[in-house]
Amino acid sequence: MSRILLLADVHANLVALEAVLFAAGPIGGIWVMGDTVGYGPDPSDVLALLRERRAVMVAGNHDLAVATGEGLDLFNPVAAAAARLHRSWLSAEERDLLASLPLTRSGDTDAPLAGLPFSLCHGSLRDPIWEYVFNSVQADATLRLATTKHCCNGHTHVPVIYREGEHAARTAPALDVPISLTGRCLVNPGSAGQPRDGDPRAAYALLDTVGMTVTFRRADYAVATAQRRIRDRGLPPFLADRLALGY
Ligand code: ZN
Secondary structure, eight states: OOEEEEEOOOTTOHHHHHHHHHHHOSOSEEEEOSOOSSSSSOHHHHHHHHHHTTOEEOOOHHHHHHHHOTTGGGSOHHHHHHHHHHHHHSOHHHHHHHHTSOSEEETTTOGGGTTOSEEEESSOSSSTTTOOOOSHHHHHHHHHHOSSSEEEOOSSOOOEEEETTOOOOOOOOOBSSOEEOOSSEEEEOOOSSSOOSSOOSEEEEEEETTTTEEEEEEEOOOHHHHHHHHHHTTOOTHHHHHHHHTO
16 A cells, blocks of 8 residues: 555644544555644544554653653743643553654665655654754755655654755645655645644545555544543643644
8 A cells, every 4th residue: 555644743633643544544654743732622532542553753852751750841831831731641651652752764774664765754864853844945955865755754843845956945745646756855744733824624645656646635523522521631721722823
């Protein structure tokens, strides 16, 4: 199966993840570009579902903060409060799993990527945990460091595709149309669990590793259910409010 589901920033939003897995249809694999936990109501269930589906994962800043407390001092108060709660909810085994996630993966060397010409990271290859890639200069810097032709990242919660050397203004990618991976590309599928591009639907992408295309998609999900779960579990109410705004 040549269809890979690209996910990033699921952020413990089980309702959104289940909707994406349903909407994506048959897939041959799942790659997750970090921030599986943090912010949302169901970190343990999200981790369990992704492990059951044998997702290939890298670490994000929230994953490390929840696992080890690392970087918590750099978080805003709302993010830090959620990360501390997640730390207390997860088992030692779950925290160890998050702590052991690699910062980057590469199809060159990493068996789960099956020799495919992609590297995975959360922020960027210059700074896998913390850099937000918001422009083509930053995207080029990551592609120069990649040992593979293409790279996938997350962290900004905004879906985008950059082509190396193409210094155009960033525009929102078209939905539901296969986009050819010509040249060298950096692909961010956007955030499944906490979109920040003004569209509250869960963001994801489908990679066709034979045709070498990526298709950006959105899945409707029961935002109100996720919001209620957030409030019921005692997380900061802002984390529920923002889901309806897509910000
Ligand atoms: Zn995130």
